[in-house]
Amino acid sequence: MEDFKGKVAVITGAASGIGKALARHCVAQGMNVAIADLYLEGLSALAQELETQGAQVVSASVDVSDMAAMQAFAERCVAELGAVSLLFNNAGILQVGQTWEHTAGEWEKILSVNVMGVVNGLTAFVPGMIAAGMPAQIVNTGSVGSLVAAPGMAQYTACKMAVRGITESLAYDLAAAGPHIDVSLLCPGPVSTPISDGLLGIAAGSEESAANVRMMEEQPDFITADECAARVFKAIRERRFWIFTHPFSEYYRRNSAAIADGINPVFTDVVFDEGL
Ligand SMILES: NC(=O)c1ccc[n+]([C@@H]2O[C@H](COP(=O)([O-])OP(=O)(O)OC[C@H]3O[C@@H](n4cnc5c(N)ncnc54)[C@H](O)[C@@H]3O)[C@@H](O)[C@H]2O)c1
Numbered sequence: 001m002e003d004f005k006g007k008v009a010v011i012t013g014a015a016s017g018i019g020k021a022l023a024r025h026c027v028a029q030g031m032n033v034a035i036a037d038l039y040l041e042g043l044s045a046l047a048q049e050l051e052t053q054g055a056q057v058v059s060a061s062v063d064v065s066d067m068a069a070m071q072a073f074a075e076r077c078v079a080e081l082g083a084v085s086l087l088f089n090n091a092g093i094l095q096v097g098q099t100w101e102h103t104a105g106e107w108e109k110i111l112s113v114n115v116m117g118v119v120n121g122l123t124a125f126v127p128g129m130i131a132a133g134m135p136a137q138i139v140n141t142g143s144v145g146s147l148v149a150a151p152g153m154a155q156y157t158a159c160k161m162a163v164r165g166i167t168e169s170l171a172y173d174l175a176a177a178g179p180h181i182d183v184s185l186l187c188p189g190p191v192s193t194p195i196s197d198g199l200l201g202i203a204a205g206s207e208e209s210a211a212n213v214r215m216m217e218e219q220p221d222f223i224t225a226d227e228c229a230a231r232v233f234k235a236i237r238e239r240r241f242w243i244f245t246h247p248f249s250e251y252y253r254r255n256s257a258a259i260a261d262g263i264n265p266v267f268t269d270v271v272f273d274e275g276l
Contacts, residue, residue: 001085001086004030007032008081009031009087010033011036012037014046015037018225023050025232033056034057034080038063058080058081064116064117070120071124085135086236088141089138090141092114092195093113093195094196094199111158118140126170130178138183139185140185141163141186142164146185147161168185168241190221191223223245248270250271251271251272
């Protein structure tokens with residue numbers, strides 16, 4: 001997709017971080033947006049901000065893990081805004097800990113949001129996007145963890161590797177059933193957002209949360225959510241399947257080569273090719 005003006009974008013997890021920055025970029029390109037989240041204070045502040053800039057906005061309290069709620073959201077988006085051109089399945093949560101320590105309930109929670117949330121987004125929106133027949137783009141949010149596992153991250157890695165598999169299959173399926181729809185897997189490196197608030201017991205929207213994000217912004221490896229969104233839009237224009245926000249190609253190449261050669265996994269921190 002290259003022409004965004006007047007088109008419709010849907011963003012889940014839009015009230016914070018990367019989702020909020022994507023919604024702002026969509027509106028800056030002249031798009032109308034449907035934004036969904038469970039953090040309602042952040043969502044209504046964003047809706048107000050975007051409407052002030054002249055966008056039509058559908059704002060909805062939707063749990064992405066709830067299929068019926070996602071279906072109702074999709075119907076409302078199309079009824080109020082028209083056919084969807086850009087779908088960002090972005091909502092996600094982070095959980096860390098030793099592989100054997102997570103409870104069944106914790107597994108269910110993270111899988112229902114990070115994996116089924118993406119699946120529900122696809123189930124709710126893709127049939128309408130195929131039927132509309134207009135050029136469109138789906139961006140599912142994975143992570144560096146979609147390609148490489150890390151210690152203490154079994155749950156997150158399981159989810160993000162699943163999203164990678166789903167997204168690659170989706171691209172193959174749509175190449176046959178909906179060739180007007182491009183598909184991307186967004187694999188962000190470190191982005192300064194409040195994603196770790198839940199782990200740290202920090203309230204969403206608090207001064208502590210903002211201070212934590214500012215601290216991340218000072219780290220050399222982090223990019224801001226706004227910079228992440230700018231890189232995503234560049235990749236969309238270039239019709240890239242793999243959206244890498246950071247230059248990790250040597251790191252990925254080394255890991256893929258080790259698998260192909262049957263070498264046992266040895267974890268190393270991500271290695272940057274060059275500066276950001
Ligand atoms: N920040 C990073 O460094 C980073 C790196 C790789 C991948 N990601 C991924 O990017 C995506 C966005 O993360 P972020 O960093 O902007 O985090 P964030 O916490 O700032 O934003 C995530 C948003 O999703 C919402 N959300 C959570 N559960 C939901 C649910 N069940 N239904 C609807 N909304 C829900 C939250 O309320 C929040 O507003 C996630 O999928 C995350 O895994 C982030």
